[in-house]
Amino acid sequence: MHNKTIAEIARDLRNKQYSSVELTRHFLDRIQQHQELNAFVSVADEHALGQAEAADKALAAGDAPLLTGIPIGQKDIFCTRGIKTSCGSKMLDNFESPYDATVVEKFKQNGAVMPGKLNMDEFAMGSSNETSFYGAVRNPWNVDCVPGGSSGGSAAAVAARLVPAATGTDTGGSIRQPSSLCGITGLKPTYGRVSRYGMIAFASSLDQAGPMTRNAEDAAILLQAMAGFDGKDSTSVEQDVPDYRAELNNSLQGLKIGIPKEFFSSDLNADIAAVVNSAIAEYQKLGAELVEVSIPSLNQSIPVYYVIAPAECSANLSRFDGVRFGYRCENPQDLADLYTRSRGEGFGAEVKRRILMGTYALSAGYYDAYYLKAQKIRRMISEDFKKALSQADVLMGPVSPSTAFGIGEKTGDPIEMYLSDIYTIGVNLAGLPGMSVPAGFVDNKPVGLQIIGDYFAESRLLNVAHQFQQVTDWHQQIPQGFE
Numbered sequence: 345m346h347n348k349t350i351a352e353i354a355r356d357l358r359n360k361q362y363s364s365v366e367l368t369r370h371f372l373d374r375i376q377q378h379q380e381l382n383a384f385v386s387v388a389d390e391h392a393l394g395q396a397e398a399a400d401k402a403l404a405a406g407d408a409p410l411l412t413g414i415p416i417g418q419k420d421i422f423c424t425r426g427i428k429t430s431c432g433s434k435m436l437d438n439f440e441s442p443y444d445a446t447v448v449e450k451f452k453q454n455g456a457v458m459p460g461k462l463n464m465d466e467f468a469m470g471s472s473n474e475t476s477f478y479g480a481v482r483n484p485w486n487v488d489c490v491p492g493g494s495s496g497g498s499a500a501a502v503a504a505r506l507v508p509a510a511t512g513t514d515t516g517g518s519i520r521q522p523s524s525l526c527g528i529t530g531l532k533p534t535y536g537r538v539s540r541y542g543m544i545a546f547a548s549s550l551d552q553a554g555p556m557t558r559n560a561e562d563a564a565i566l567l568q569a570m571a572g573f574d575g576k577d578s579t580s581v582e583q584d585v586p587d588y589r590a591e592l593n594n595s596l597q598g599l600k601i602g603i604p605k606e607f608f609s610s611d612l613n614a615d616i617a618a619v620v621n622s623a624i625a626e627y628q629k630l631g632a633e634l635v636e637v638s639i640p641s642l643n644q645s646i647p648v649y650y651v652i653a654p655a656e657c658s659a660n661l662s663r664f665d666g667v668r669f670g671y672r673c674e675n676p677q678d679l680a681d682l683y684t685r686s687r688g689e690g691f692g693a694e695v696k697r698r699i700l701m702g703t704y705a706l707s708a709g710y711y712d713a714y715y716l717k718a719q720k721i722r723r724m725i726s727e728d729f730k731k732a733l734s735q736a737d738v739l740m741g742p743v744s745p746s747t748a749f750g751i752g753e754k755t756g757d758p759i760e761m762y763l764s765d766i767y768t769i770g771v772n773l774a775g776l777p778g779m780s781v782p783a784g785f786v787d788n789k790p791v792g793l794q795i796i797g798d799y800f801a802e803s804r805l806l807n808v809a810h811q812f813q814q815v816t817d818w819h820q821q822i823p824q825g826f827e
Contacts, residue, residue, distance in 0.1 A: 364413030412455030445542025517768025524792025602736030658702030
């Protein structure tokens with residue numbers, strides 16, 4: 345059962361090959377068997393089995409939504425009523441939300457089963473899933489390596505077949521980069537396509553939720569459930585949601601693929617470049633045409649991101665003060681001591697680092713020099729992407745400058761860690777949709793191909809990814825020991 349896609353499981357459930365309860369128990373057993381990955385922060389056995397029983401009744405009655413009875417893991421950044429939502433932080437280790445995030449509610453409405461909450465970098469700040477209060481997640485392809493971050497728990501769980509699919513969030517590459525490092529398919533939708541209500545905020549103008557799955561068809565199924573306008577989210581875009589599976593089988597004959605020259609500089613590892621170029625060559629066989637494009641301001645994306653994102657996180661995380669909810673220090677002497685020690689003890693090193701960076705950038709005398717200038721360059725990056733996409737239907741390139749690196753290898757050098765997102769951050773700054781699709785291996789470690797589209801062109805991205813997966817089998821590879 346665990347080697348089947350969501351589309352296959354949905355057919356099996358309707359054909360009564362097995363029940364949702366049997367399916368859910370199977371995945372709960374796998375989660376228990378593979379705790380060495382540290383992918384799950386919490387497992388909700390009783391909750392999941394109760395949902396599975398209800399799903400079986402709905403399936404027996406007929407006319408149940410497509411996801412009915414299928415276990416979907418939730419990144420621990422989404423609020424879940426009655427189940428701990430920690431955001432990978434000591435600060436929220438005791439927090440149970442009184443409500444469900446819109447994404448969680450949508451999955452409930454579609455009949456999905458939630459087996460538990462997935463580990464992540466603390467408050468989604470990290471590129472390796474090593475900043476979590478609950479410890480590092482391990483990559484199933486090599487347990488001595490990181491799975492990427494911040495959605496590393498989701499990526500590892502899907503790659504190891506602990507769940508058929510999971511949710512993730514992407515602020516600067518946190519769906520695409522771990523998807524690349526774990527050999528799965530990950531989609532970051534257009535900013536505003538998926539509701540952010542109940543998704544604990546890191547950087548409000550950048551955060552976006554999306555699906556992490558085995559293949560593009562499953563990503564289309566999940567996005568169908570997740571997408572749509574939400575009046576509770578002021579950044580949600582009021583636009584109709586198309587049938588994301590309707591265009592999966594469209595021909596790619598005449599597709600124009602833009603190759604940004606900045607993605608293929610001398611800084612890119614030669615072996616990764618070879619894998620990406622080989623994948624692009626497959627598209628040429630499918631009838632696509634290549635066009636060289638340029639995004640001149642792309643090299644500014646990392647410094648721009650590390651002004652804007654910390655500034656927004658500094659504001660968003662100010663609410664965690666030991667007063668209203670979350671961690672509170674013991675025996676505070678006064679209010680100032682309560683604030684200082686609760687935040688000092690509740691936040692990890694990386695979160696503190698980014699709060700300090702953001703507070704500095706927003707402080708008097710530095711706002712114009714840093715934050716305002718970063719926002720101006722952000723507009724330039726958006727315009728450069730817009731120009732590139734006027735010359736091509738999609739853009740392609742690498743997702744990450746490296747394959748999965750060793751646990752602890754980059755923790756002593758924050759700048760090197762930040763450079764892990766060099767190819768993904770620009771997409772978030774521009775608010776565009778992007779995907780990571782399994783494209784090959786280097787030293788038995790997965791490598792992803794990044795596909796970037798125009799605003800709300802998720803159907804096109806899914807079609808482009810799906811057609812590639814019809815002629816390759818990289819997305820079907822399973823880590824040894826998790827077959």
